[in-house]
Amino acid sequence: MAILSVDDVRAIGTSEMLDTVGEGFDIANLTHPNYRTMFDDWEKWRLTYEGGDKYIDEYLQKFSEREDDEDFEDRKDFTYVPAFAKSAVNEIKNAIFQRIADVTREGGTQSYQDAVKGENGGIDLAGTTMNSFMGTNILPELLTMKKVGVFVDMPQLGGETLQDQMGIRPYMYHYVTENILNWEVSTKDRTRFSKLLLRDMIYTTDEATGLPKDKKFQYRYMWVRGNYVLTQFFNTDSVPIDRFGEEGIDVIVLNLPSIPFVLFEISDSLLKDICNYQIALLNLASSDIAYALFANFPFYVEQFDPRVDNLYRRAAGHTRVGTGEDSVTIVQAGEREDAIAAKNYEIEVGATTGRRIPKGLDMPMYIHPSSEPLRASMAKQDELKKDIRMLCHLALSNLTPKMASAESKDYDERGLEAGLSAIGLELAHGERQIAAFWQQYVDPGQKAPTVNYPQKYSLQSDKDRRDEAKDLLQAARQVPSVLYKREALKQVAAITVGTKVSLETLNTIKNEIENADVVINPEELERDIELGLIDLEAASKAKGYPEGSVDKAKTDHAERVARIAESQAKARGADDLGGIEKTSRDEKMVKDMDEVPAPKTRGEAK
Numbered sequence: 001m002a003i004l005s006v007d008d009v010r011a012i013g014t015s016e017m018l019d020t021v022g023e024g025f026d027i028a029n030l031t032h033p034n035y036r037t038m039f040d041d042w043e044k045w046r047l048t049y050e051g052g053d054k055y056i057d058e059y060l061q062k063f064s065e066r067e068d069d070e071d072f073e074d075r076k077d078f079t080y081v082p083a084f085a086k087s088a089v090n091e092i093k094n095a096i097f098q099r100i101a102d103v104t105r106e107g108g109t110q111s112y113q114d115a116v117k118g119e120n121g122g123i124d125l126a127g128t129t130m131n132s133f134m135g136t137n138i139l140p141e142l143l144t145m146k147k148v149g150v151f152v153d154m155p156q157l158g159g160e161t162l163q164d165q166m167g168i169r170p171y172m173y174h175y176v177t178e179n180i181l182n183w184e185v186s187t188k189d190r191t192r193f194s195k196l197l198l199r200d201m202i203y204t205t206d207e208a209t210g211l212p213k214d215k216k217f218q219y220r221y222m223w224v225r226g227n228y229v230l231t232q233f234f235n236t237d238s239v240p241i242d243r244f245g246e247e248g249i250d251v252i253v254l255n256l257p258s259i260p261f262v263l264f265e266i267s268d269s270l271l272k273d274i275c276n277y278q279i280a281l282l283n284l285a286s287s288d289i290a291y292a293l294f295a296n297f298p299f300y301v302e303q304f305d306p307r308v309d310n311l312y313r314r315a316a317g318h319t320r321v322g323t324g325e326d327s328v329t330i331v332q333a334g335e336r337e338d339a340i341a342a343k344n345y346e347i348e349v350g351a352t353t354g355r356r357i358p359k360g361l362d363m364p365m366y367i368h369p370s371s372e373p374l375r376a377s378m379a380k381q382d383e384l385k386k387d388i389r390m391l392c393h394l395a396l397s398n399l400t401p402k403m404a405s406a407e408s409k410d411y412d413e414r415g416l417e418a419g420l421s422a423i424g425l426e427l428a429h430g431e432r433q434i435a436a437f438w439q440q441y442v443d444p445g446q447k448a449p450t451v452n453y454p455q456k457y458s459l460q461s462d463k464d465r466r467d468e469a470k471d472l473l474q475a476a477r478q479v480p481s482v483l484y485k486r487e488a489l490k491q492v493a494a495i496t497v498g499t500k501v502s503l504e505t506l507n508t509i510k511n512e513i514e515n516a517d518v519v520i521n522p523e524e525l526e527r528d529i530e531l532g533l534i535d536l537e538a539a540s541k542a543k544g545y546p547e548g549s550v551d552k553a554k555t556d557h558a559e560r561v562a563r564i565a566e567s568q569a570k571a572r573g574a575d576d577l578g579g580i581e582k583t584s585r586d587e588k589m590v591k592d593m594d595e596v597p598a599p600k601t602r603g604e605a606k
Contacts, residue, residue: 088392108449147265149175229254302364420457428453
């Protein structure tokens with residue numbers, strides 16, 4: 001990377017842009033038409049995912065005109081954000097993130113291999129691994145905002161010798177979609193850019209301490225001329241600035257054939273159809289909290305007899321006007337009389353206050369507002385929560401991959417797994433571009449690193465997969481069809497290890513199941529051997545033992561029987577195998593002799 005003077009830049013043929021600077025040039029508003037069209041949607045998507053008080057300020061609405069500003073502000077203070085849209089997106093993010101650990105990155109320079117592992121500063125000079133960068137920076141932005149960019153940069157080389165350049169290597173950082181202001185796609189390669197306008201956020205520092213005190217924007221304009229990429233920075237007033245923020249033309253030249261910017265993009269945001277659902281859920285939840293706090297008060301009532309107590313007769317006051325015979329009396333209701341009449345109907349109620357009830361009247365009671373409106377609102381909220389998750393999954397299943405091989409398209413299944421695979425393919429395509437730019441910076445003559453992502457993803461947990469596999473195996477035992485058993489075992493293999501091994505390995509496992517002569521589980525195989533339903537040769541082949549294992553097993557078994565017999569013979573005092581029979585015969589004779597009674601004798605003769 002080098003910095004050229006204005007004369008050098010004009011010599012390359014890039015003066016047409018620089019010559020027009022200052023003639024009504026407003027770079028801050030020089031945005032792409034698609035940028036202006038999508039900006040409002042981007043704002044809604046980001047607030048829906050991030051939540052917080054800003055989301056409440058933007059989308060919480062008044063009940064009606066009868067709710068004044070003070071009541072609305074009070075209700076806003078205790079309103080919470082029902083972040084179910086974020087939870088649904090994170091479920092998909094985690095399903096992909098847990099497979100990023102299986103990504104393989106081979107080849108390339110040693111600096112690339114060290115960086116993707118987080119060594120020597122990592123891929124962003126902050127110790128971040130490539131897996132962490134993709135999972136925490138790229139994946140959430142891609143799912144919620146539809147696209148995100150990554151810029152592959154490299155510090156300026158300090159000198160011409162290897163000693164001066166030692167330790168200098170590329171690094172990267174990402175741009176959210178709101179900061180990708182304008183672009184022009186290359187006609188030679190639709191995945192590359194020939195012109196690009198980006199917005200950077202930088203900190204301003206305090207002169208005394210050198211600490212950041214504020215932030216401001218600056219703009220980075222990049223364009224391609226021949227085999228060079230040129231960059232010029234501008235401030236918010238559209239004035240060209242150098243690397244240090246001072247006014248002046250300072251064009252940075254990269255010795256690259258294309259702008260080192262990678263755009264990750266899927267067909268649509270997962271939040272597109274569920275933002276309004278969460279807005280409705282937000283207002284429903286706020287109204288329910290307000291109802292529970294402000295309207296859920298029981299009040300005391302008791303019956304009365306209107307014939308005894310006439311509420312419609314108003315206490316009157318008498319006022320005499322004039323003097324002598326000309327004076328008249330005017331009946332007039334006074335405040336004092338009204339207060340006395342009202343006082344008669346005031347009662348004290350509470351847990352420690354009693355009331356006398358006339359005989360024959362019903363007992364007084366406390367009544368409260370009906371809970372049915374609150375129950376109906378809560379039921380509707382439950383439906384919205386389920387709909388949010390369902391719509392997020394539908395949006396996932398509708399995603400289509402931009403870059404996919406014929407093999408992966410044939411392998412992808414319908415539904416959620418196909419959508420997950422589309423996201424994985426986009427991540428793989430973008431990371432391969434990053435690896436290619438890295439190689440162009442360091443050693444453009446060598447082959448770029450290879451990056452391979454898993455081709456199979458699933459939203460199921462390990463327990464869910466084990467349970468599903470167990471049900472398939474149980475069903476296979478009940479069906480006599482051999483073909484059914486083979487297909488069930490293939491499904492079991494795909495469920496249990498399909499998301500953890502490569503596609504080639506999984507296909508090898510399925511081919512082994514297809515070519516197996518006997519499809520049966522080990523417990524049934526052992527029982528069939530005991531019953532004599534299968535020969536040892538077929539059983540050995542069914543269990544995957546090497547050819548000739550049965551003959552070797554017979555030989556080993558015969559030798560083992562001989563050793564046992566010899567040991568037993570020696571234990572009984574015999575010298576050879578025949579000693580066992582001899583010893584047994586002698587023992588039997590001794591035993592028989594002991595059992596025969598002694599013969600009777602008459603003794604010696606006299």
